[in-house]
Amino acid sequence: MYINRSMESTIKRIEKGFKAILVTGPRQVGKSTILKHIHGNRKYVTFDDPVLLSETKSEPGLFFRNNKPPIILDEVQYISELFPYIKIECDKTEEKGQISLTGSQQYHLMKNVSESLAGRVGILELSGLSLREIQGIHFDKPFIPDEAYISAREKEFKIQNNVWELIHRGGYPALADDAVDWQTFFSSYIQTYIDRDINALGNVKDKLKFTQFLTALAARTGQMLNYSAVASQIDVSVSTVKEWLSLLEASGIVYIMQPYSNSALNRAIKTPKIYFRDTGLVCYLTKYQTADTAMNGALAGALFETFAVSEILKSFSNAGKDYRMNVTYYRGKDKLRRKENGERTERETEIDLLIEQNDIIYPVEIKMSANPKLAMTNAFSLLDQIPGKKRGIGVILCMYESVLWLKDDIVALPVEYI
Known part of the structure; x- marks a missing residue:
């Protein structure tokens, strides 16, 4: 079909x-x-x-x-x-x-x-099926969360009751047919991918080692890239990790998200992050055999973030828009002070996504939570330091089932609003 x-x-x-x-x-x-x-x-x-x-x-x-x-x-x-x-x-x-x-x-x-x-x-x-496509929604604008977008998206908004089933199954069109066995599909996919695409792109002699590399990376989706840690885990050189990663990126398996760069944010960390394009593939490689084990496993937060990022990138590419310079993230050595369980803590500042359009930067936090809080957006004010840029509406993408304005310029949106 x-x-x-x-x-x-x-x-x-x-x-x-x-x-x-x-x-x-x-x-x-x-x-x-x-x-x-x-x-x-x-x-x-x-x-x-x-x-x-x-x-x-x-x-x-x-x-x-x-x-x-x-x-x-x-x-x-x-x-x-x-x-x-x-x-x-x-x-x-x-x-x-x-x-x-x-x-x-x-x-x-x-x-x-x-x-x-x-x-x-x-x-x-073209990427795998988006949530919009699975739901039969015709809304086709890229995710730029200004008030016009939020208002227009509301008209075609549907809650997806089994979102973790979708995260686990993934977006490859063949898997939209329930009769297709998930395990068999991904086992065959990995074999074909290595035999055809990887061998065509580069001379990878050790297929077992490359599969271990894929698995090690899948466990790091949504994290900053640490080439040395991956190389140490699978016992190859850092140069081999970088070469193999370039093959994965070129063939559309992973996306390397660049950090936001501006001289006004001189404490920014300049390490990119890695996201797999398909969460079903991550679940297969990390051996999460069911949606429940994925939802309750150690990678749950990273899987939810990977799913949201993938959906946002699809919203741009499906509309024919280039996202590579417009969608970034921020992490800095600026210390963010806050109270947790009655104690004052300090941690590095991070904003999951920065979406830039016409010199307006929209900060986005992605939380696997149905209880969005204003404190989740404390880092957004850092963007006010950037000359020539304006901070747009800040967003918490989460599991809450309706739009919830937390301030005039900060809103919690269901992940289905992407």
Whole structure:
């Protein structure tokens, strides 16, 4: 059963302005499915086919003589030899949207696109199913929590009663079918991912060690990156950890979130954080076999934060918006003093997310709690030090089931408001 994707309208809009469109994203998130749904009568060719791949590599100049646009070309990262000929086809006509491309590996792909198709291709990033898509919600704005967003989102708001079931199962479209076994799906996914994507991107000889690396990283989702700790745990060099991590990022398995940087915040820690793109994959790698064990396990808070961050990033990419420079986090050596259980404590200041739009910074805390408190936002006032920037509405994303204003400029929102 096809689930309507939020990106459908974005693809149609982008195709009106470019001769080709490229949809990137991890394996099995539905890239070719969405293009075939939009262009039902368009010829479809996949370079997952080894015979076709071999023929095209040997005679790339003949490909478009046998396969005329409009056309969908799937997994084009395998066939860099074809990109100059895609450019030639684009330059033959003024018609837009004639060539639709997909690729699971951004690492090599972007180099080929920038060299051959600059100005000719619109690039979009598709992730797994969003909560909006699962709920059948048509709201398509990126999560920028000003009053206009909150008011508009309220009109299509639904509480998700089994949110931990979704966190545990993950967002891969195949798993929307309850008949698909969760364990078998992820076991096969990891095997295929290592055999195909990782071997295509880099020469990883020790598959067992790489699987251990994946597991070690999954246990650190939502945390600041510590290369040395991961290297020590799995007994490889720091340089190997960095190389393998770049492969995971390039193939869409993880996202490396950069810290916010501004000279006014001179005590900021400049270490990035790591988030897995899919919480179901994290649960599989960390051996949380049920939603209940995930909800009550040591990683529960990190899983909830990873889920919320992933949903926010999807809201941007599905709308065709780049989030990489607009969504950051802050952690600083500024000491935040507060009372806990009657005792005064000091800890480093952290704001889970900073979402910037038009020189307005919206601070966001993500809490696996149904009891949001104003004290959770004490660090937000740090943003008032930044010249030329304005602090927008502060948000606590949580398990509370309705909108709760805690101050004129601070609101608690259910995670379903993303």
